[in-house]
Structures are given as C-alpha cells and as structure tokens.
Amino acid sequence: MTVARSITSTVDPDDLVQEAYTRIFQAIRRGGGPTGAFRAYLFTAIRNTAASWGRGRREFAIEELEAVADPSST
Template structure:
C-alpha cells in the first residue's frame, strides 16, 4: 500500500471518527501507534514512560477530532506534533518536582527510624485519600496489585489507552498531593524557627 493510499484511507477514517464511528479510531490506532511509539522512543526522556506518551497522544487526537478540531489529513505529521507537545509538557512538569523517588530514597534515613517511617506513611495515606475515587482505584490496581492498565481497562469501563492515561494522571496527582501534604505551613515554620 502506497503512501498516497494510506493518506487517503486516513482521511476516510477521520471522517468516520468525526461521525462517531469508534471502530475508525481503533483502526487509526492500529495503523499509527507503532510509528508513534518509535518516534516517542527516539525522543525519550528519562522517567517518562513511552506507553503513557502513546496513550496520551491518541487520547488527545480523539478528543480533538470529536470536538471538530484535529487533523483533516497528514495524520502522521499531526501525531508527531502531539508527541512533541506531550513530551515538552511532561518534561516541564517534571522540572517542578523537588526530587524523584530515587533521590528521595537517598535522603531517607537508612536505619529503621520508626517515627520517620510512620510519618512518611501518614503523609502518603493523607495524599492518597485526597485523590478522586477513580484515581485511587486505578492507582491501587496498578501500583499495589501490579496490574497493567490494559488488563484492567474493561473492568474500569475504559479503553486500554484511556486507562494508561488515567493511571499516569493519578500518579502525577498523588505526587502533587504528597508534596502538598508534606509542606509545612509558613506560620508553623516560623514558630518552629523561633524555638530553635
């Protein structure tokens, strides 16, 4: 199949998708996800899962097309642009993190300091409880029980891509909630400094 035929078929699939045909989205995904994955791998950034990037890219394309925007033709070019945008956004978001989990582990006391361990657990539990129920569910299933997003998608009533995106957002939300829970309010910090 030549490049012109692929492009022509993509235009037909996009038209069907705009008309609400979910099977057309599945076909676009099957056609282009291997290429999107290879492209994302070629631009890979440390700490960013390529499968999460692919899922996010196709989710954004689906939303764009369903809302009347998105590509009309040149699907591959559009997908590459979305890959670049997703990676840029996620890299920028990671810059805002104080430390990654490996760095955090280096600063936690190696000895079993029960009070420190208990405080960390309480912070994590508080952060987890602040998340929306859907995020808590997907985090529990993926991070605690060890399921891959694709294996629990049907139980959650989502596509495998949407489940991967949900899991990624839930992890990011937990990280943000944990940082917020661990911050000492300014007034309290000043009172502590006065005592020292």
C-alpha cells in the same frame, strides 16, 4: 513508539503514545484534529505531550528551597 522513544528517555513511551492518541481523540470530538496527514499530526502530538509532561516534572534544587519562606513561621 519509535518517535516516543526518540524524544525522551525519562517517560514511558507507551504512556506517551497513549496520551497523544487520547488528546487527538478529544480534539476530534471537539471538532478539531488533523486536517492533513495524520502521521505528522500524531508525531507533533507526541512531541507536545512530552514537552508538557517535561514542564510539569521540573525539580527544584535544595538550595532554592531554603530561600523560600516557610508560611507557618511567618
């Protein structure tokens, strides 16, 4: 939880940790997952999850939206 809180303040740390554990569990079921220290693997999974969520939440400025053509008017 401490690592999740230190990485981002925009995402709920509980959700971030839960998703990281889910991704690790899925990796283990596929035959992957940690081969060394689990703690380091978990911290990396938390960081990567936060990064992927951050990429998905990008917002666009209103000025940029005005430059996009409306498909219904063309």
